Amino acid sequence: MGSEYAIEAEGLRRTYRTRTGWLKPRRSEVEAVRGIDLTVRRGELFGLLGPNGAGKTTTIKMLNTLLIPTAGTARICGFDVVTRTREVRRRIGYVFGGDRGLYDRLSGLDNLRYFAELYGVPPHQQKSAIAELLDLVGLTGREHERVEGYSRGMRQRLHIARGLLHDPDVLFLDEPSIGVDPVAARELRRTVGNLAANGTTVLLTTHYMAEADELCDRIAVIADGRLQALGTPAELRSHADGRRVVEVEAYGVPDSAIAALRGLPGVRETAVEERGTLQLLTVQSDAHLDVQGDVLRELAGVRLGRVASREPTLEDAYVAIVNAA
Numbered sequence: 001m002g003s004e005y006a007i008e009a010e011g012l013r014r015t016y017r018t019r020t021g022w023l024k025p026r027r028s029e030v031e032a033v034r035g036i037d038l039t040v041r042r043g044e045l046f047g048l049l050g051p052n053g054a055g056k057t058t059t060i061k062m063l064n065t066l067l068i069p070t071a072g073t074a075r076i077c078g079f080d081v082v083t084r085t086r087e088v089r090r091r092i093g094y095v096f097g098g099d100r101g102l103y104d105r106l107s108g109l110d111n112l113r114y115f116a117e118l119y120g121v122p123p124h125q126q127k128s129a130i131a132e133l134l135d136l137v138g139l140t141g142r143e144h145e146r147v148e149g150y151s152r153g154m155r156q157r158l159h160i161a162r163g164l165l166h167d168p169d170v171l172f173l174d175e176p177s178i179g180v181d182p183v184a185a186r187e188l189r190r191t192v193g194n195l196a197a198n199g200t201t202v203l204l205t206t207h208y209m210a211e212a213d214e215l216c217d218r219i220a221v222i223a224d225g226r227l228q229a230l231g232t233p234a235e236l237r238s239h240a241d242g243r244r245v246v247e248v249e250a251y252g253v254p255d256s257a258i259a260a261l262r263g264l265p266g267v268r269e270t271a272v273e274e275r276g277t278l279q280l281l282t283v284q285s286d287a288h289l290d291v292q293g294d295v296l297r298e299l300a301g302v303r304l305g306r307v308a309s310r311e312p313t314l315e316d317a318y319v320a321i322v323n324a325a
């Protein structure tokens, strides 16, 4: 009980063994997580960030007892996730992004009542616990409506309330804002912020650096199954110190032009974000070099929108960390 840490992981690894092919099945191994060490203090809001396939979900599933590690150990509130599963499960909640797991035909309130029964919340506590949670996630006043009429953001907040019914010490939030529009995502961030203020330890995975920046006390960046960086948002931002960013909106940039940008003198990173028909190019360079002219020369003939030169953000630092992996 007495552990000062909510989450501890040492040398955590997970290898998946898969069979591919039908006629001539071949066995292959995927090293999804390759030795992760981290500690999360009680009450901390901790972000796990990484590109697709980095190993975030696999890490969370080992921490919340859904997957057995191939090697290494992990503890939740001092209890080993493999040998003390029952104690661990009593102390954790798990909320994953997306729409599954709620009863559409029931109201938000009836969903919570149902799950409260299922999780064994004592009957005399249910009413007050549910009222408190509805308030925490900002659904008071909408609880009698059927979930089928809820927006994605509201569903996600109801999911969070569900995950908190048994008053866990640690809440795992896997991609909570996936598919949620920006306004609803802001509401969701407020809810997550409230959780930490209430003393719940939160481990959040997200693809959105801005979200992690706003919410998290500390962030771990994982890529390729390994921890690439760990620190406060300010500490992570320092990975892009001494750099400047040119941002260009473009339409239909050929791969060859992107490769050429990467090869320009002084250019440290390039990233392309697809936004419908628009591509947002970010080119990081050494701050003392002005590469904007060179960048535009390489993009000659491509239809361009806005072009801007700016200071690096945490997102740029993240790109630098992940590209270095």
Ligand SMILES: Nc1ncnc2c1ncn2[C@@H]1O[C@H](COP(=O)(O)OP(=O)(O)OP(=O)(O)O)[C@@H](O)[C@H]1O
Pocket: 016, 017, 018, 030, 031, 032, 033, 050, 051, 052, 053, 054, 055, 056, 057, 058, 059
């Ligand atoms: N059940 C499985 N069997 C085989 N390989 C798997 C399995 N689950 C995940 N993987 C592989 O393990 C690696 C890590 O996956 P994981 O889902 O943990 O990443 P992630 O960081 O959560 O990614 P995303 O952001 O896309 O959800 C990937 O290469 C993935 O293809």
